[in-house]
Amino acid sequence: MSAKSVLYALALIIGSSYVTYTIVNSSPQKDTSKKKKNVADLIGNTPMVHIASLSKQTGCEIYAKLEMANPGGSAxxxxxxxxxxxxxxxxxxxxxxxxxxxxxxxxxxxxxxxxxxxxxxxxxxxxxxxxxxxxxxxxxxxxxxxxxxxxxxxxxxxxxxxxxxxxxxxxxxxxxxxxxxxxxADQFENDNNWRAHYAATGPEIWEQMDHDIDYFVTGSGTGGTIAGCSRFFRTVSNKIKVVLADPQGSGMYNRVKYGVMYDGVEKEGTRRRHQVDTIIEGIGLNRVTHNFLQGEHCIDDAVRVTDEQAVRMARFLSSNDGLFVGSSSSINAVAAVKIAKTAKKGSKIVIIACDSGTRHLSKFWKHALEVDRNITLGEVIQ
Ligand SMILES: Cc1ncc(COP(=O)(O)O)c(C=O)c1O
Structure with missing residues (x-):
């Protein structure tokens, strides 16, 4: 056994013993060859899919962790x-x-x-x-x-x-x-949120990617996903760059880049909506949550994405890959393409696809339907 393998095994043992005292029965293995007791046993072990269109056009290998495959339709x-x-x-x-x-x-x-x-x-x-x-x-x-x-x-x-x-x-x-x-339940402040991702989502991604990931990209709502996954990744590798994808109107981007929670729309007289000024649901915030804080030290960078880019990307993924994603997944895909522009060719980028477009038909997807289905990736990102 190489020194690296020993270190990795040790990290896994320490990591798993750390979580077992709080995470009980919350990340069952989805072995589909066996009968299941109830829907709780269907949670987790979601698929990872290669996004062929984005990979081909960026020269990086971009993958989506399909959290929409959970029985309740999301992570x-x-x-x-x-x-x-x-x-x-x-x-x-x-x-x-x-x-x-x-x-x-x-x-x-x-x-x-x-x-x-x-x-x-x-x-x-x-x-x-x-x-x-x-x-x-x-x-x-x-x-x-x-x-x-x-x-x-x-x-x-x-x-x-x-x-x-x-x-x-x-x-x-x-x-x-x-x-x-x-x-x-208090998902924003509850430690059982990020720990669920630390115990299962992160390890699943690591295994599905054969221990080879360059970038992990996701947005932050409660911060549970990014905190749990990024903390897990730090236990197994020091090469994975964790990047926050942030919608317009959210202060998280500036928090990660400059340590200040602020967005331009907070200027007096410019804010149109009470919380985060975006049509994207589930991510983007103008306050620091306990869950986000649990992983903030593991976040390397942030990418800002406009609503228009996200809307166009949703249409692009549906037309080119048959991937029908929700608004936060689309933000993550745009961020992945932006990262790919400066990343080494062949880099492996994993995004979270938190939910499906079916959850967003009346709002986000109403806009996406207006986009030409033959839109190019260049036009998506412009
Ligand atoms: C659709 C969607 N995507 C992403 C997220 C962000 O996940 P987290 O709360 O773990 O930061 C949420 C959170 O509510 C969501 O609803």
């Missing part, structure tokens, strides 16, 4: 399961007791919680901004989740969706007239 299934298992382990969630899990989410995480709560014996209560796309709302309704719509607002507003969820959970927890408990 958030991993987080939701990890959070629920944690509450079960500490006795805060007990199946069949009428327990309610509250979460503030602009969509995907809510859908994952709605799915898992149904399967595992709980109720999901989801607080979300009232401009969330219809597809996500309809999915939540179809799962039968309790839905509370609030006006998009800054996190300092007590009625902002995250704060509304926290308040709801506390009320139920303190209600002495019922045995049911309320818990606040």
């Amino acid at each position: 958030k299934d991993r987080v939701a399961l990890s959070v629920i298992r944690h509450f079960e382990n500490i006795g805060e969630l007990v199946p069949g007791r009428g327990d309610v899990l509250f979460e503030g989410t602009s969509g995907s995480t809510g859908i994952s919680f709605a799915m898992l709560c149904n399967a595992l014996g709980y109720t999901a209560h989801i607080c979300l901004p009232d401009d969330t796309s219809n597809e996500k709302l309809q999915l939540l309704e179809s799962y039968g989740a309790e839905i509370e719509k609030v006006k998009p607002a800054s996190i300092v507003d007590p009625n902002q969706y995250v704060n509304a969820a926290r308040k709801g959970a506390l009320q139920l927890k303190n209600d002495k007239t019922t045995a049911s408990n309320g818990v606040f």
Whole structure:
């Protein structure tokens, strides 16, 4: 065994023992030759696919980790399961007791919680901004989740969706007239978020890429994906460059590049929408979350992507590769192409494809449909 292999084995042992005390049963292996107990057992081990069009035209090898293949349709299934298992382990969630899990989410995480709560014996209560796309709302309704719509607002507003969820959970927890408990999932601040990606998403990518990755590219919403994956990558390699892909209106780009959380649209009189000024859902933020902080030291660079570039890229990927992706996946693909411009030829770039375009038909994809299906990659990036 070479010294490098010994070091790698040691890193894996240390890494896995670190996570086992918090991550219990949250990253099951998806061996499809065996029967599954419930949807929770279908989470994880998502496929990795080569994006032929982008690879051919950039000279780099670009791959997408298809998190949309999780049973709830996004990477958030991993987080939701990890959070629920944690509450079960500490006795805060007990199946069949009428327990309610509250979460503030602009969509995907809510859908994952709605799915898992149904399967595992709980109720999901989801607080979300009232401009969330219809597809996500309809999915939540179809799962039968309790839905509370609030006006998009800054996190300092007590009625902002995250704060509304926290308040709801506390009320139920303190209600002495019922045995049911309320818990606040708190995906932005909950350690079980990034740890789910550290324990499973990162290792899966590393194995699928045969231990050969040059760049890892993803956006940041809660920061769980980028923090968990990048922290894992640091345990196995010092060559992988982690790059944040950030939409317009988000302050994360400047935070990574210059250490300051600021975006130009924050100038007085220029902001059109309350939170992040973009049509992209799920990523981009103007505050630092606990989850992002857990991996910030492992992020090497950031790339900014406009809404127009993302919209055009979605159409390009659908037309050329049959990949029908959501808005954050599209941002990541644009960032990968920008990185490829200066990267060594043949570099291996992995992006996260968090969810599918089917979640974005009424908003993001309405714009993408207006793009000529024969658009060139040059026109996408301009
Ligand atoms: C569609 C989509 N993509 C990406 C992300 C970002 O993932 P994370 O919260 O792990 O930063 C989210 C988060 O909500 C999302 O909904």
